[in-house]
Amino acid sequence: MNRFVRATSSLWMAAGLAFFAVPGTASAAEPTLSETDFNEAKTLFFQRCAGCHGVLRKGATGKSLEPEANKAKKSKGTLALGQKKLERIIALGTEGGMNNFDTILTEDEIKKLATFIQMPVPEPPEMSLAEMKKTHKVFVKPSDYPKKPMHNRNWQNFFLVILRDAGKVGIIDGDTKEVVTKVDTGYAVHVMKESSDGRFWYTQGRDGRMTKIDLWMDPPQVVAETQVAYDARDVAVSRFGKWKDKYVIGGGYWPPHFVILDALTMEPLKVVSTRGVNVDGEFVNEARVAAVYDTPKAPSFLVAVKELGQMWQVDYSDIDNLRIEQIDTNKFLHDGFFDPTLRYFQIAANASNRMEFVDTVTRKSVGSLKTGKKPHPGPGANWVDPKCGPVGATMHIAEGKLTTWGNDPKGHPDQAWKKCYDTPLDGGGLFIRTHPNSPYVFIDQALFPEEDVHQSIKVVDKKTGKVVKTLRITEHPGAKGLHAEFNKDGTEVWFSVWATQGKKDWKNGEIVIYDSKTLKEIKRIKGLETPTGKFNVYNRVNHVT
């Protein structure tokens, strides 16, 4: 077996050429686990911790969890913290924004995790294009796709609902509120994106498994799939000009890369590594793809390379001579949304407490705004403010605050990319959303530790910027309320109740539907396993925010 020793990264100068470390051995006092326990802890770490701390445990949204101290990262190292303290942090969370995991993991699992993170970081493997091709499956050949919808439902008002821990997507008829079907996807789908007409939906699992769903089938079903990574988050479909519906892109956390696939067959075509040098001039091996988007005004995908603090605008008009703009912004890029003209992209740089603004026509950064602690807009929200004109808005992970900014450089150049106002909320959350036919903006507070807060949605009046109501959408123990999505005509707003306390609690997951003007509850759709994000076909196709 090969053995690797990491050399010190201090600068080696010419004299002596002594820049490699001599192979050595670890001390005998290291924390250890049996092979079985090690593998179990590794799996748990991947599922529950790697999203914030990284597969290589170098930290990102969460802190560095490397065994040794690292002054640059203000980390004492997990070995210095020790078993007991680590167990307590995992169980109870921290004031810095880390969840408590004692409702999700057993005491034994927490023990193993605490030991695992004191051990050397195991290096995960690469994934080549040839290996991806082996995972490519076509369940229904494109020539066998139906020529018209095989059911009479109003599929443009379908909601696709992530059933996170079940590894499924539920498809709900927005007119009748019936669950049409549940299809198997990758584990914990993070995002779905649609073809230009909304018929096909492409999902990205956290396990890197991408699926293509056809809504015209009866019932809708998965027609093809490909695994493009071991850990992944996002997907997008090309929409511009003659490349409409030609390519799908999948973004990987590990390996850190993106993959361009044939949108028709899901055959992987091209892999591009996102490992690189960050905006501070330091090489980052785990430079993950946080999010990917099609740009309506140019033949390109936007790739948010989290740890680099760079937006990569990847031109898909010639993938053999691939043009990429590496646009310097700030760390760590997370999620974003377009302005109403679909030209400017607005994305969170959460470690910098900033929103970043990119012009997709000139392919350059045009602004950067200091907001609150760890902005996280999710699908985002745009509306017209009486004073500032067109505005975009985000809420925050680590602070109960709504921040709005002007986003109309043509009509309101003085307000563009500058703060309009802040609105205090009760706690940090994940998603903000509105609709032109609703007077309100809806914001969840899913990350705040107290139940009465994380089970409540804040309702802000677009005219005044004030909170006008707090909707407690559930009182089920441990459940969180999150993620607003409107129906096709914007008269209803749907929320997810995520019952989090393990598999036995899945039956208590539900969707709660409110009237988007009167704020009266209309209906509950029950029996949904850990519902999180929802995607209304019409609103997503038409970029309704």
Added chain:
Amino acid sequence: MNRFVRATSSLWMAAGLAFFAVPGTASAAEPTLSETDFNEAKTLFFQRCAGCHGVLRKGATGKSLEPEANKAKKSKGTLALGQKKLERIIALGTEGGMNNFDTILTEDEIKKLATFIQMPVPEPPEMSLAEMKKTHKVFVKPSDYPKKPMHNRNWQNFFLVILRDAGKVGIIDGDTKEVVTKVDTGYAVHVMKESSDGRFWYTQGRDGRMTKIDLWMDPPQVVAETQVAYDARDVAVSRFGKWKDKYVIGGGYWPPHFVILDALTMEPLKVVSTRGVNVDGEFVNEARVAAVYDTPKAPSFLVAVKELGQMWQVDYSDIDNLRIEQIDTNKFLHDGFFDPTLRYFQIAANASNRMEFVDTVTRKSVGSLKTGKKPHPGPGANWVDPKCGPVGATMHIAEGKLTTWGNDPKGHPDQAWKKCYDTPLDGGGLFIRTHPNSPYVFIDQALFPEEDVHQSIKVVDKKTGKVVKTLRITEHPGAKGLHAEFNKDGTEVWFSVWATQGKKDWKNGEIVIYDSKTLKEIKRIKGLETPTGKFNVYNRVNHVT
């Protein structure tokens, strides 16, 4: 000390999430060296072997030298070959094109190297922008630069000569043939490039030390330096439009990256990693920058990323929103030259036995030509062939052959990027060169094992494509004859005699000057320590080939 275990790279699928290897220990039977011997062998490997086999020993121009077998690379692994066989290969070379090293290394050094390459590969460190900045030295402030030449020499006919093993550059007056000075540079400078007027010269050492030399000083001297890598090969200066003489780029072998510096002060500004996914869809950690060039027809540098098989066209018009075209060609890219219009770039892909052709205006690949075994044009040669029209040409490392191709897509579209003819030579070499005022093309054969061949230059008539003469430029034991360069008006052609047998032999290095038409010897300039590449100011500024 951290300990790394490399996991198997086989594809891990969703079930079980068991994709990391469990930390383990190496067997006790491994070859070992004392710390002193290990460091000595590591240094020797870096100086003599890494160029072809890679710092990580994964192979490139040379074979993989990893301890374990690797079927994909047709490698048995160095452990299977064993100490004795490895010593024999290092001492005597191979038929595949590897030099014999018994004239360069001692028996003891060969023994240590053979053991070293059976041991686990030590991982070298990264180098951040902040670390590079610490190495940045300004010896003469730009405000103190002389306003006119401080000597009366014809500096446009200066030759800058790499004195390879001495870590110096010799500056020779092409009119008087006097050695004007020798300046300290990085170790074994690989290439130099000039400012737009030829006054300033930028060198790149194999140790990543870049220097800026001012030819107007008396004597010429180094005015600034910066180390940008631990192992490096090439440098280029921006020349296009308003970016003329604004940026210098340095290409790293390790870390695999390129660095853009302020050409005035040598302050490093921007680092971009070249680690990536190769044209076969596989991630390559050691994706080295083989060569860099300015493009006269666009504001960009061409970066040849060796192991990826990609030419990266890096636009320098906005380095904060850096545009890069990743142009797919073939592996492993090495060195190249422009066509006479300075629009098309012609570069060797030596593992594919191909020349690749890139249009720097459209920023796309326009052709690929199968040539002989491992093409290596060095500075290259262009002339007009009576039958094919304008042609470019290369010779080869692993075969005695000159190959020519049409390079005039406008005037001779049928011949463009297609073979014109081959001319057999006696053995493989490194450099080809010609001049409009000479009827001949000059080709060295420095890599062939036999002395009578590697001490001889082949002279080919441009009109017939035939060898008309063989110039035996030295008979000094162990010396090699290589690298033609013309004086300013093309009447003389200069060759290097590289005395290779260790430091005591340095005094026997010389330059031999011939009349470029009569092929008569004119003069020998003696006492030059291991001279290799030479750069005539006027010819380089004006792209004379």
